[in-house]
Amino acid sequence: MKKIRAAICGASGYTGRELLLRLLRHQGVEVVGLAHGPSSEDCSMPDLFPEFKTLCELPVLGVETLYSQDLDAVFLALPHGASAPIAKEFLARGVRVIDFSADYRLRDTEVYEKWYKVAHCDKENLKKAVYGLCEWYRDEIKNAPVVAVPGCYVTSALIPLIPLLHDGVIEPNDIIIDSKSGISGAGKKLTPQVHYCESAESFKAYGMFSHRHTPEIDQELTKFAGANVNVTFTPHLLPIIRGILSTIYVKLKDGRSPSDIQSSWDKAYKDEFFMRVRKSGTSVEIRHIVNSNFCDMSYTAGPGRVIITSALDNLVKGASGAALQNFNIMFGFPETEGLI
Template sequence: MIKASVIGGTGYAGQELIRILMRHPEVEIVTVGSRSYAGQKFSDIYGNYENIMNHVCEVADIKELAEKSDVVFLALPHGIASKMVTEEILMQTKIIDLGADFRLKDIDIYEDWYNTEHHNKSLLKEAVYGLCELHRDDIRDARLIANPGCYTTCSILSLAPLVKNDLIDINSIIIDAKSGVTGAGRGMVQTSMYSECNESIKAYKIGEHRHTPEIEQELGLFNGKNFNLLFTPHLVPMNRGILALSYATLTKSIAINELQELYKDFYKDEYFVRLTGDRMPETRWVKGSNYCDIGLKIDTRTNHVVIVGAIDNLIKGAAGQAVQNMNIVFDLDEKTGIDFIADFPI
């Protein structure tokens, strides 16, 4: 059994992670760390664990956890993990960080977009970007994995085959993404109150969201170029799910079935990427699952390609992919414990 601990277990991503780990056949949860709820039973915070789990939240000392855990998951606001993780800790345990601290390779870009100093430049190089479908081999041997952001996962998987095959003008990319409210986290802010976001939709941080450079970095790996894209997120009145529409100008004429074949080929070994053919993805078909659904559309009137991607932001966009990374690291079947069929209607 893999001994796993979670630091930051009481946020939405942390809780989803614990739910998955609790039913993972090869995992035993050692410690649930939570500064805000230290001393409280996890099942008192989240009533779904009543009778199921007896863990009490602790103020976790990562050094102690490293000693008694095979893997430690971090689900923390940015700026904390980079202070916590050290060489010493990595000699004792694997770290899978669901936060942003180790995702961006260029420290200037990190400090610019996150408006804070990075505390751990040396480990930044070692950290592997944990988008399983693209970096599986590096993940296998990694000690420190930077689990990708939710918008990021959906956007990169949507665009990777096109960028790799040089079919689009890289400078024309516009991503218009929509997320459910859990994406804003569990922190109390006015804009996340029920009556403030119910029955309304808004765009926010247009061109300024921190997932932008993450997408640019990963797509840039395919063509070696620096480039900028325009990323716009929206808040949608639903609990879960991300739908991202990526628009780009085609540089070559290509038929829709050719394009579909190209994607099929690119993802032929990927269990968690589903190409939906002529039916466009909807978040309801992935919610509660680790799948990323992708649909393709060519608009010949304007010479654009539109890629529709859908994921569950808390699963493939956070906790599910974190466990997928763990499965890779510990050499388990990659879908162990995360092979969910989306529950519907839920």
């Protein structure tokens, strides 16, 4: 069988590295190109990440070297604003794009420009982009020229909440999402906020009422609720390397009982390999999902509220694993290929 020829832009970054590890064990892919960004020089993969020695010794070159390559797909593990101009080049050459950034996630460019503070430079392709939440957009993903991989915090919120809003189990306008992420969520660039001395042995909230994942969560939940949803979302920086745990406070609609949560999740996810509904009354844990593409979820009912916990690996189900799952759908592979 002819292998799909794929390349990674952003191979020098955290999510690019995670993706390559998984593509190397994928039976249907040949990785033919790797690109770095402005802060790296031409080199080989083991120069950047020694763990690739003997596994993958491909050169890592400038993005423009990939434009002339014969490619079927390109993964853009790039920051927002950097992705769209590069995606545009590949799409013009008929290469299918899987983008990790926010550039193709928000349908409304005014919302994008307000929250990300950059002009959107590819409104044409945005119209054809599909939101890559695999469990909910599978049919659209199959033929999409460009897929936007959902944000990591966003995925941890959407996975448990979409079925409950879709089935009318919870109130759409009383949702509080309290998320904690490991520090790799910020990427490899060092900033004072994520410096070891500032983040180790401590724990803090940030981006209160201002985190860029808020409009993305609202966009998707509104779609499935059939009513306007505006969540209260507070992210926190957890002094661990990887993993997200979200604690989500919801209210049941009148006439609904906690067991409706179980039924709704069972209906949505019983055949979804990467969705794991855990026993009610317990909290899910980061250590159970680290390095995997699983998203675990559980609920506990109490007076007047239900508390949901969800956990996923920000670098895997929150980024590169979801990207590969999208790729598998786009090119007709089993969704688990390269991921288990």
